[in-house]
Amino acid sequence: MNNTLRPSTASTVFVHSLIFLFPFLLLITNFGVGLCSFAFVLTALMYRRQGWPVLVRHLTEIRGVLVAFAAVLLFAILQGLLSGDFRMRDVEKPLRMLAAVTVTLTVLACRPSRKALWWGMIAGAVAGCAFIAYQRWGLDIYRPGGLINSITFGDMMLCLSLMCLVATLDFAGRGAVWPALGALAGLVGSVATGTRGGWGAIVLAALLLIRYGHVLRGRWRKVLALLALALVVSTYFIPQTGARQRVDEGISDVRQYFNHGPSYTSVGIRLELWRSALQLIERHPLLGASPPVVRAELEQLVTDGHAHPFVLEAEHFHNDIVQVLVHGGVIGLLVWSSTLVMPFLFFRRQLQRGDHRRNAPALAGMLLVLSYFSFGLTEVIFWSVRSNMFYAMMLFLLAGLCLNAREEAR
Numbered sequence: 001m002n003n004t005l006r007p008s009t010a011s012t013v014f015v016h017s018l019i020f021l022f023p024f025l026l027l028i029t030n031f032g033v034g035l036c037s038f039a040f041v042l043t044a045l046m047y048r049r050q051g052w053p054v055l056v057r058h059l060t061e062i063r064g065v066l067v068a069f070a071a072v073l074l075f076a077i078l079q080g081l082l083s084g085d086f087r088m089r090d091v092e093k094p095l096r097m098l099a100a101v102t103v104t105l106t107v108l109a110c111r112p113s114r115k116a117l118w119w120g121m122i123a124g125a126v127a128g129c130a131f132i133a134y135q136r137w138g139l140d141i142y143r144p145g146g147l148i149n150s151i152t153f154g155d156m157m158l159c160l161s162l163m164c165l166v167a168t169l170d171f172a173g174r175g176a177v178w179p180a181l182g183a184l185a186g187l188v189g190s191v192a193t194g195t196r197g198g199w200g201a202i203v204l205a206a207l208l209l210i211r212y213g214h215v216l217r218g219r220w221r222k223v224l225a226l227l228a229l230a231l232v233v234s235t236y237f238i239p240q241t242g243a244r245q246r247v248d249e250g251i252s253d254v255r256q257y258f259n260h261g262p263s264y265t266s267v268g269i270r271l272e273l274w275r276s277a278l279q280l281i282e283r284h285p286l287l288g289a290s291p292p293v294v295r296a297e298l299e300q301l302v303t304d305g306h307a308h309p310f311v312l313e314a315e316h317f318h319n320d321i322v323q324v325l326v327h328g329g330v331i332g333l334l335v336w337s338s339t340l341v342m343p344f345l346f347f348r349r350q351l352q353r354g355d356h357r358r359n360a361p362a363l364a365g366m367l368l369v370l371s372y373f374s375f376g377l378t379e380v381i382f383w384s385v386r387s388n389m390f391y392a393m394m395l396f397l398l399a400g401l402c403l404n405a406r407e408e409a410r
Contacts, residue, residue, distance in 0.1 A: 011047075011110065012110060012112070014043075015043060015106065015110045015112050015116075016112050016113065016116040017116075018036060018039050018040065018043065018106075019107075019112055019116040019117050019120060019397065020116045020117070020119055020120035020123070021036060021120065022036040022117075022120060022393065022394075022397070023117070023120040023121045023123075023124040023160065023394075024120045024123045024124040024127065025124070026124050026128075026156065026160075026386075026390060027124065027127070027128040027131065027146055027147070027148075027153060027156060027157065028124075028127050028128060028131055028146070028147075029147070030147055033385075033386050033389045033390060033393070034385075034389070036393070037096065037099075037100070037389055037393060040100075040102050040103045040106050040393070041099065041102045043102075043106045043110075044102035044103075044105040044106045044109070045102075047105075047106065047109035047110060048105065048109070050108075050109040050110075051105040051106065051107075051108045051109030051110075052105065054108040054109070054403070054407065055104065055105055055108055058108075058403045058406070061346065061349070061403070062104070062346060062399060062403070064338075064342040064345065064346065065342045065343050065346050065395075065396075065399065066098075066101060067338075067342070068335075068338035068339045068341075068342040068343070069094070069097055069098040069100075069101075069339055069392070070098055071335045071338060072094045072097070072098075072335055072336060072338075072339060073091060073094040073095055073097075073098050075328065075331070075332060075335045076090055076091045076094050077091055079287065079288075079290070079327075079328065079332075082287070083290040083293075085290050085292065092385070093382075093385060093388045096385070096388070096389060096392070097339075097388055097389065097391075097392035098392075100389065100392035100393045100395070100396045101396055102396075103393050103396040103397045103400060104396040104397070104399055104400040104403070105400075106400070107397060107400030107401060107403075107404060108400055108403060108404065108407075111404055111407075114170055114360065114361060114401050115170065117397065117398075117401070118164070118167040118170060118171070118179055118360075119178075121160050121163055121164050121167060121179075121182055122164055122167070122178055122179055122181065122182035122185075123182075124160055124182075125157065125160040125161060125164055125182040125183070125185040125186040125189065126181065126182060126185045128146070128153070128156075128157050128160070128185070128186070128189050129157070129185035129186065129188050129189035129192070131146050131189075132144050132145075132146055132153060132157070132189045132192045132193060133188065133189065133192050135192075136192040136193075137192075142194065143193065143194045144192065144193060145193060148384070148386065150193040150194060150195060151193070151195050151379050152379070152381070152384060152386070152387055153189075153193050153195075154189070154190045154191075154192075154193030154194070154195030154198055155190070155195060155198045155201075155371070155375040155379070155381060155387075156387065156390065157186045157187075157189035157190040157193070158186060158187070158190040158195075158198045158201055158202070158371065159186075159201070159367075159368065159371045159372075159375075160182070160186045161182070161183045161184075161185070161186020161187045161189075161190065162183070162186070162201070162202075162205050162364075162367045162371060163364040163367055163368065164179045164180075164182035164183040164186060165179070165180075165183040166360055166363045166364045166367060167179035167182070167360060167364070168180060168183075169356075169359055169360040169363070170360045196378075198371075198374065198375055200374040200377060200378075201370065201371040201374035201375060203374075204370045204371075204373075204374055205367055205370065205371070208363075208366060208367065208370060212351060212363060269310060269311075269314065269318070270318045270319070270378065272307065272308050272310070272311055273311055273314055273317045273318055273319075273322075274317065274318075274319060274322055275307070276298060276301055276306075276307040276311050277317045277319075277322045277323075277325070277326050278322075279301060279306060279307075280294060280297055280298065280301075280326050281322075281325045281326055281329075283297065284326075284329055285329055285330060286329045286330055286331060287328065287329040287331055287332065288324075288325065288326055288327045288328040288329035288332050289326070289327065290327075291327070294326055294327065298311060298312060299312060315383070316380040316383055317380065318378060318379055318380060319376065319377060319378065319379070319380065320336075320376030320377075320379075320380050320381060320382055321333065321376065321377075323380045323383075324336045340369050340372065340373055343365065343368075343369050343395050343399070344365075344366055344369040344370070346365075346399065346402075347361075347362045347363075347365035347366045347369070347398070347399075347402070348362075348366060350362035350365075350402040350406075351363060351366070353406075357405040357408060357409065358402045358405040358406065361398045361399075361401040361402050361405070362398075362402050364398055365395060365398040365399065365402070368391070368394055368395060368398065369395075372391055
């Protein structure tokens with residue numbers, strides 16, 4: 001290959017630094033994700049001549065993922081046109097998520113080492129843990145959230161933790177202690193936020209690791225996975241973590257709500273929002289309704305006494321599935337769910353091919369999808385641009401690493 005087409009040493013260093021900075025800057029800056037997203041677009045344009053042929057070669061494998069994200073964008077445009085209230089901000093997130101395919105293009109063109117991503121995750125988890133631990137126990141903030149809200153911060157910390165656990169597959173011998181440290185830091189950071197909704201992701205991750213335990217080469221890695229689960233359970237018995245208090249509050253909230261007691265609680269608000277949302281879904285089951293219509297109908301429910309007034313204070317319905325059904329109907333739910341299902345199937349196929357070089361990124365990709373699905377059961381994790389872009393960019397980054405491993409095998 002001509003030297004003018006081959007990434008130079010400086011470019012290789014830049015790409016590795018970019019991949020490292022993406023997870024590292026995620027939770028300790030407000031600009032990290034946006035900056036890395038823009039840099040990936042520019043890099044992909046610069047090396048499109050090298051990356052595009054490789055992407056086309058693997059198009060059959062990744063087509064489902066691309067179609068899923070493109071469908072979300074097209075559906076958002078269609079909804080805006082049909083409602084007569086088309087706004088560019090309504091298509092910003094799906095457009096930027098689809099544009100994250102430039103991350104895959106960059107990875108295919110420059111063939112970076114996976115270690116850059118794993119070290120970025122480790123550093124990001126440790127930095128995030130130090131930041132949130134200082135807020136929790138240094139400043140004595142009961143529900144710290146760093147630069148964002150506590151739920152999203154805690155969920156992303158947990159996601160980094162689970163993927164760090166998988167990263168041990170790419171570290172030999174004693175070197176695996178570093179991703180293990182990242183996994184521990186992520187768990188501690190998540191617990192420090194007091195977030196409960198993410199705990200379901202731990203259960204799903206445990207089931208996944210049991211199913212694909214054979215890829216965790218070495219007995220101690222399996223023991224490490226079990227110890228991580230045991231650590232989370234043990235936080236319930238340590239008063240300083242506040243885990244027991246959060247669990248007890250959740251149980252009490254549910255009892256109060258169904259016994260017609262005070263419902264203005266963390267869980268009570270969610271239950272009331274979901275009950276109100278079901279009434280809205282019944283009115284627009286197929287395509288949902290636009291935000292102005294949803295707001296007007298929600299206000300009418302409050303006026304008629306069919307919903308508590310505090311539902312009008314919430315930004316969203318605290319559940320991704322409910323949120324999509326209200327605003328997109330059944331069709332919208334099918335389109336949106338494809339951005340979870342198609343990537344999960346892609347990574348599962350990569351894992352089942354039996355090439356150990358794809359085990360770590362493929363398993364990390366499956367954990368990413370399962371984590372976001374779990375987070376969305378009690379929160380709209382796809383609400384903010386930061387969480388949307390982290391999902392899409394990390395997904396396409398891991399997909400590119402899987403495809404690179406297959407190129408190496410060829």
